[in-house]
Amino acid sequence: MAEQLRIDRLGAGGDGIADTAAGPVPVPYALPGERVTVEPGGKRARLLSVDEASPDRVEPFCIYFGRCGGCVSQHLAAEPYAAWKREKVVSTLARAGLAPPIGALADGHGAGRRRMVLHARRIDGEVRSGFMAAGSHDLVPIEHCPITVPALHPAPAIAARLAAVVIASGKPIDVAVTASEAGLDADLRGSGKASDKQRQSLIALAAELDLARVSIHGDVLVERRPPAVPMGRAAPVPPPGGFLQATAAGEAALTALVLEGVGKAKRVADLFCGVGPFALRLAERAEVHAVEGEAALLAALDKAARRTEGLRRITTEQRDLFRRPLLPTEFERFDAAVIDPPRQGAEAQIRQMIPSSLDRVIMVSCDAGTFARDAAALVSGGFALESVVPVDQFKWSAHVELVGTFRRERGRGGRSPRRR
Numbered sequence: 001m002a003e004q005l006r007i008d009r010l011g012a013g014g015d016g017i018a019d020t021a022a023g024p025v026p027v028p029y030a031l032p033g034e035r036v037t038v039e040p041g042g043k044r045a046r047l048l049s050v051d052e053a054s055p056d057r058v059e060p061f062c063i064y065f066g067r068c069g070g071c072v073s074q075h076l077a078a079e080p081y082a083a084w085k086r087e088k089v090v091s092t093l094a095r096a097g098l099a100p101p102i103g104a105l106a107d108g109h110g111a112g113r114r115r116m117v118l119h120a121r122r123i124d125g126e127v128r129s130g131f132m133a134a135g136s137h138d139l140v141p142i143e144h145c146p147i148t149v150p151a152l153h154p155a156p157a158i159a160a161r162l163a164a165v166v167i168a169s170g171k172p173i174d175v176a177v178t179a180s181e182a183g184l185d186a187d188l189r190g191s192g193k194a195s196d197k198q199r200q201s202l203i204a205l206a207a208e209l210d211l212a213r214v215s216i217h218g219d220v221l222v223e224r225r226p227p228a229v230p231m232g233r234a235a236p237v238p239p240p241g242g243f244l245q246a247t248a249a250g251e252a253a254l255t256a257l258v259l260e261g262v263g264k265a266k267r268v269a270d271l272f273c274g275v276g277p278f279a280l281r282l283a284e285r286a287e288v289h290a291v292e293g294e295a296a297l298l299a300a301l302d303k304a305a306r307r308t309e310g311l312r313r314i315t316t317e318q319r320d321l322f323r324r325p326l327l328p329t330e331f332e333r334f335d336a337a338v339i340d341p342p343r344q345g346a347e348a349q350i351r352q353m354i355p356s357s358l359d360r361v362i363m364v365s366c367d368a369g370t371f372a373r374d375a376a377a378l379v380s381g382g383f384a385l386e387s388v389v390p391v392d393q394f395k396w397s398a399h400v401e402l403v404g405t406f407r408r409e410r411g412r413g414g415r416s417p418r419r420r
């Protein structure tokens with residue numbers, strides 16, 4: 001039965017929250033101050049109508065908003081949106097006992113997302129592609145996603161054509177499509193091994209659709225042009241489906257903060273370096289040791305570094321930094337370390353940094369919770385958290401990236417640096 005609620009606050013995931021006598025009730029797409037009618041049930045109530053709208057409510061620009069599970073906050077005006085995202089960082093750090101200077105939310109969206117992972121499925125005999133509905137396994141077919149760069153607007157139709165070659169009835173296919181300088185790069189996953197006939201059809205489609213590269217489960221079927229992504233003076237070719245920051249603007253904002261944090265350091269360790277967006281730019285002024293678990297990402301970085309003139313020396317090391325973090329003695333040759341771990345953070349690596357000779361650490365993170373945990377460990381180990389800047393790379397989602405700059409406090413722990 002429908003009921004009326006008053007929304008009290010905006011939750012971390014973007015739902016409006018009504019604090020009722022029975023506990024908090026999350027209402028997707030509702031805003032603080034609004035009176036709404038909802039259908040209760042499950043973990044979240046369903047919004048039926050907004051009876052008194054917030055002055056912060058705006059018209060969502062995407063026709064799929066509310067059905068597609070990608071964006072959660074297109075209905076919120078720009079200023080309260082930025083305040084909500086920044087506040088997520090402020091409160092998460094405060095819960096870990098940290099109150100550093102926190103900058104304004106930096107734009108990381110720019111021209112839009114340069115990669116999208118589309119799901120493709122056969123619906124009524126036709127292969128369609130799109131995103132999953134919020135909190136469900138239902139496919140919402142889309143024509144184009146307006147938060148991607150224009151080059152990706154044809155991607156849903158392309159993904160459906162590629163998936164149709166390998167799709168078995170009922171089984172969904174994921175197609176990661178990346179916009180590169182040389183055109184679109186598509187990687188298909190979920191189909192199992194493709195037959196020779198299917199591989200030939202995909203190669204023919206790559207030519208028909210003028211794609212730069214097509215791969216299946218990371219195995220390149222055809223590379224018509226190397227799908228390079230410029231990073232400073234260099235332009236690595238990321239391996240199929242390999243990690244890449246979601247937007248060029250986000251990568252630029254994160255890199256600018258990394259470069260600023262590293263300052264005049266002459267020897268820098270770049271941990272969890274990926275394909276090298278930081279290492280390749282840092283090497284324009286410092287020697288870099290780049291460490292990463294995935295061999296294909298490191299190989300792309302190494303190849304780009306060797307092809308680029310005028311860079312300082314970049315050495316690479318494949319290493320599982322969860323199981324085998326760099327040890328305190330290994331940091332003796334560096335003036336600064338950059339660390340950009342996956343969502344789960346870098347607990348083991350941070351523990352080894354504390355008793356090292358490092359006096360500058362720049363931590364990039366896509367998860368405020370694990371950032372707060374790791375930052376608190378560094379702070380109790382003798383580092384000061386000098387600044388944090390939240391970066392909005394995944395605009396209109398609930399995610400926020402952040403960059404923290406740490407400097408060792410004088411006389412607080414750490415080995416003496418080796419004399420050079």
Ligand SMILES: C[S@@+](CC[C@H](N)C(=O)[O-])C[C@H]1O[C@@H](n2cnc3c(N)ncnc32)[C@H](O)[C@@H]1O
Nearest residue numbers: 243272273274292293294320321322340341342
């Ligand atoms: C958030 S991404 C950052 C990559 C890079 N800094 C960038 O900006 O593109 C995290 C990186 O950590 C790598 N990674 C994940 N687990 C790892 C591990 N246990 N050891 C080393 N690297 C790992 C991933 O392959 C990925 O490249």
